[in-house]
Amino acid sequence: MxxxxxxxPEGGSAHTLSARERLxxxxxLLLAAALRVTWWHFGPQVIESEGINYARLGENLAAGRGxxxxxxxxxxxxxPPLYPLLIAxxxxxxxxxxxxxxxxxxxxxxxxxxxxFWYGRRYASTAAGWLxxxxxxxxxxxxxxxxAVLTExxxxxxxxxxxxxxxEVLRLGRRRATLGAGVSLGLAYLLRPEAMVLxxxxxxxxxxxxxxxxxxxxxxxxxxLAVFAVFAIPYVAFLWHETGQLRFEAKSxxxxxxxxxxxxxxxxxxxxDHNLAAxxxxxxxxxxxxxxxxxxxxxxxxxxxxxxxxxxxxxxxALGSAQLGxxxxxxxxxxGLFATAWDGARLRSELPLLxxxxxxxxxxxxxxxxxxxxxxxxxxxxLVWTGAGLARMGLWARAxxxxxGGSRTVVRGAVxxxxxxxxxxxxxxxxxxxxxxxxxxxxxxxxxxxxDMMVGRWLHAQTRPVRIVxxxxxxxxxxxxxxxxxxxxxxxxxLRYLARQRVTFLILRDADRARRPYLPAWLAxxxxxxxxQKSFGGAGGVTRVYRWRDTSPGQ
Numbered sequence: 001m002x003x004x005x006x007x008x009p010e011g012g013s014a015h016t017l018s019a020r021e022r023l024x025x026x027x028x029l030l031l032a033a034a035l036r037v038t039w040w041h042f043g044p045q046v047i048e049s050e051g052i053n054y055a056r057l058g059e060n061l062a063a064g065r066g067x068x069x070x071x072x073x074x075x076x077x078x079x080p081p082l083y084p085l086l087i088a089x090x091x092x093x094x095x096x097x098x099x100x101x102x103x104x105x106x107x108x109x110x111x112x113x114x115x116x117f118w119y120g121r122r123y124a125s126t127a128a129g130w131l132x133x134x135x136x137x138x139x140x141x142x143x144x145x146x147x148a149v150l151t152e153x154x155x156x157x158x159x160x161x162x163x164x165x166x167x168e169v170l171r172l173g174r175r176r177a178t179l180g181a182g183v184s185l186g187l188a189y190l191l192r193p194e195a196m197v198l199x200x201x202x203x204x205x206x207x208x209x210x211x212x213x214x215x216x217x218x219x220x221x222x223x224x225l226a227v228f229a230v231f232a233i234p235y236v237a238f239l240w241h242e243t244g245q246l247r248f249e250a251k252s253x254x255x256x257x258x259x260x261x262x263x264x265x266x267x268x269x270x271x272x273d274h275n276l277a278a279x280x281x282x283x284x285x286x287x288x289x290x291x292x293x294x295x296x297x298x299x300x301x302x303x304x305x306x307x308x309x310x311x312x313x314x315x316x317x318a319l320g321s322a323q324l325g326x327x328x329x330x331x332x333x334x335x336g337l338f339a340t341a342w343d344g345a346r347l348r349s350e351l352p353l354l355x356x357x358x359x360x361x362x363x364x365x366x367x368x369x370x371x372x373x374x375x376x377x378x379x380x381x382x383l384v385w386t387g388a389g390l391a392r393m394g395l396w397a398r399a400x401x402x403x404x405g406g407s408r409t410v411v412r413g414a415v416x417x418x419x420x421x422x423x424x425x426x427x428x429x430x431x432x433x434x435x436x437x438x439x440x441x442x443x444x445x446x447x448x449x450x451x452d453m454m455v456g457r458w459l460h461a462q463t464r465p466v467r468i469v470x471x472x473x474x475x476x477x478x479x480x481x482x483x484x485x486x487x488x489x490x491x492x493x494x495l496r497y498l499a500r501q502r503v504t505f506l507i508l509r510d511a512d513r514a515r516r517p518y519l520p521a522w523l524a525x526x527x528x529x530x531x532x533q534k535s536f537g538g539a540g541g542v543t544r545v546y547r548w549r550d551t552s553p554g555q
Contacts, residue, residue, distance in 0.1 A: 010218040025114060032137035033110045040102060044443035046453045047098045051149025051443075052477045053079060055097035058087025062097075070473050070483045074285035077240060077250040081235060082190035083151045099145045101149035108154035109146025113137040115160040116380070123167055123349035127394060128336070132387025135423065140430040141323050144440050145376065152376050158188040160194065160380035163352040166202050169220050170209050170348050178220045181254065182227025189232055192377075194250030194363060199228055201355050209348065243290050253290050253410045254281050258304045259368040266516065276497050276533035283485050286419070304366040311365045318364070318375045322433025325426040331387055332422055336388030353381035372437045386426070393418045448511055448540030453478050455536050455543055460503065466504035469548075471515045475507050492520035495527060502547045506530060510541035 017025070048142045057076055058138075061084055065291070069076040070168060083104065090100025113136040121129025125220035136142055138360035145153045162184035168177035181202075188195035193469055201541040203221045232248070239247045258268060258281070271280040278284050320326045360377040367374065399420030401411045435441060440448055449472075456478025459468070469484045481504075487497045494516070508530075514521045528530070530546035 004338070004505065006201045012170045018181075025117065025133075027136055027316055028113055028117065028130075028133050029110060031134075032113045033106075035138060035143050036109055036146040038108055043144065044102070044147050045540040046443055046446075046449045046474065047101075047149050047477065049440055049473055050439060051098070051101055052473045053153070054083050055087060055101050055149055056477060057084035057096045058091060058100065061085060061088035062091035065142050070476055071283070071485065072482050073283070077239065077242060078254065078291065080151075080190050080193055080249075082187065083240075085156065093234065095280060097265040098149060100395050102147050104148065105148055105153035106146050108157045109142060112142060112153070112157045112160065112380070112383075115157055115164060116383050119160065119164045119167075119380075119384050122164065124336075124384075124388045125391055127391040127408045128485050130382045130385075130387070131390040131394075131419065131423075135386050135390070136383045137425070138427060139325065140427060141325075141376070141381075141437075142379065142432045144437070145432050148440060148443065150373065150439075152373055155188055155191045155195075156377060156380050157375065158184050158191065159356060160384075161200075161381070162188060162202075164193075166206075169224065170206055170351065171345075172210060172216050172220065173211060174203055174225075175220075178223045179227055182224045185224075187229030189228070194359065194377075195249065196228075196232065196248050198359055199224075201359060202352060204357060205351060209351070217361055231478045239248065240486070243287060245290065247290075250286060250290055253292075255368045256300060256303060257281070257289065258294070259307060262307060266488045270485050270488040270516075272489045272493060272497050274489075274493055276493070277495075277502055278487070280485075280488065283487065303368075307368055308365045311367070311370065314363045314370055315361065315375075318370075318372065319378075320383075321372070322429045323372065323437050324375075324379070324382070324433070325386075325430040328422050328426040328429060329382060332389030332393075332426065333382050333385040334389070335392050336385035336390075337432055339389070339392045342494075353384060357381045369440055373439055390419050390423060393422060446540075447538065448509070451509075451536060451538035451540045452507075454538070455479075455507065455545065458536075459545065463504070468505045468507065469498060469501075470507040470511050471519075482507075486516050486519070487516075488516060490528075491521060493516055495529060498527075499550060504547060505533070506546040507543065508546060509543040 013365065015431070053076070056068055056070045057079060059402045060066060065083070067077070067079070067081070069077045069079075083101070086104045087100045088102060091097055093100075113133040117129045117133030118135040119129070120132035124132075142153075142156075145156070146408070162181050165177040165184060167183035168174060169181055185195055185199045185202075189199070200536050203224060206221050206224075207217050208216065229532055236246070236248055238246070239250060243250070269280045269282040272283070274279050280494055281289060318329070337350075340346075357378050360375065364374050366368070394415045397414040401414040406414065435445065452472060452474035455476040457481035459475065459481065463479070463481075465481075466481050467484050468479060469486055470476055471486050482503045485502050487494050491496065507525055508519070508526070510523065513523060522530075526546065529549050531549050533545045533547050536543045536545075
């Protein structure tokens with residue numbers, strides 16, 4: 001990227017902005033904010049299923065009840081605390097949990113184009129910085145994430161800020177960049193625990209890159225780790241206190257258990273045996289699951305290796321998915337990365353992005369269960385390289401038009417066309433692809449979830465907090481109630497289990513037929529314990545609310 005601008009990367013004016021540039025940044029921020037507000041207003045209509053967990057954690061934190069989730073099976077340990085804490089702060093400020101979660105994502109998402117601008121401008125060229133910021137501002141996936149109750153929007157922005165500072169640390173530049181990297185990565189860790197692995201990898205990279213100046217590098221590494229520890233140690237200490245284990249995260253246990261489990265699907269998550277002992281991942285406390293994990297390092301390595309072979313085709317398909325902007329985004333990224341030679345300064349500026357990208361791909365490839373959003377952390381690097389690729393397209397159009405004797409007006413038109421056409425095609429692909437994103441589209445494209453929101457609000461108006469049995473979490477969330485998941489068992493065991501759970505309402509919908517073995521029979525002829533309260537018709541079919549009548553079934 002070093003020849004993209006005459007000034008070159010890492011120039012002396014990299015940290016200062018002209019009045020014109022400050023105006024441009026304000027307009028870029030305004031564009032990003034306007035697009036995200038527009039989507040927020042017309043797009044999401046109901047909270048995402050993963051967002052429900054964060055929102056309920058925020059509600060319980062705000063109420064002083066601690067990290068209790070929707071099912072209240074004990075402390076929720078698999079979710080890092082920062083996002084729920086921010087939602088709780090919004091609740092204290094008078095916002096609803098769902099609104100507060102979307103607001104956090106909006107603020108972080110609007111800031112991502114600025115971070116892309118700074119990275120591209122500092123380590124590539126001014127043109128690359130502006131174009132990277134523009135792509136981040138208008139990319140449909142980034143816009144949709146900015147209105148989702150998910151950690152991805154905040155995590156992407158914080159990690160890119162950390163990588164920006166880390167590129168400066170690698171060259172042993174400004175000392176305050178070390179503080180910026182530590183703060184950004186420490187906050188990112190409190191959103192997604194893989195940021196700790198990224199931080200360790202970047203510290204190792206710092207030492208390997210500066211072997212001749214190892215004393216200075218060691219000093220920067222010590223400061224970075226100390227700042228990171230300020231954020232990380234309280235969370236690690238919390239996990240240690242609750243589990244009796246030294247852990248920096250609590251989610252991997254579920255993944256390893258799933259990879260080794262002989263059961264799949266509903267039984268893995270909701271299994272209940274004939275003695276009414278729950279053994280599913282979603283109907284047992286996180287603490288019990290953590291303590292049941294007894295996997296050696298060798299076994300873990302074997303599981304991850306096996307999963308990498310299985311997941312490699314999924315990874316390749318995901319990288320080529322339209323929601324990222326492929327195939328045009330891939331071409332622009334390749335152009336931004338490989339159109340110019342790599343010298344030492346160029347390699348140093350790219351290494352933080354390459355490190356983050358590699359770790360995300362490794363995680364995606366080895367994890368037992370996959371969602372589209374697991375791959376989204378590749379986007380900051382791809383956005384920066386896309387900006388550089390567009391800048392290269394502009395330079396090519398300019399040089400070609402001048403060589404052909406074009407006038408100044410023709411040159412400008414050629415440059416604009418060479419940049420606008422691939423950018424428009426990338427955005428068009430992403431618009432098409434993001435509509436099929438597995439979790440994101442839940443908030444606007446799933447009619448059953450909108451029906452569930454209506455049912456939940458009706459229950460909220462009718463009752464005090466109770467325990468609701470359902471196959472999905474949406475009704476219980478909007479009702480303000482506790483969720484009890486239908487067990488994976490035979491009909492008689494399920495009835496005995498629900499009686500022990502002291503449930504109040506049950507939700508049965510036509511779409512539930514395939515979700516538990518006994519639900520088709522219950523829909524055709526409800527058990528005598530169920531007393532119909534109300535039926536709701538909707539685009540997703542009929543939803544029925546039953547009240548549980550305790551008749552001590554199965555005795």
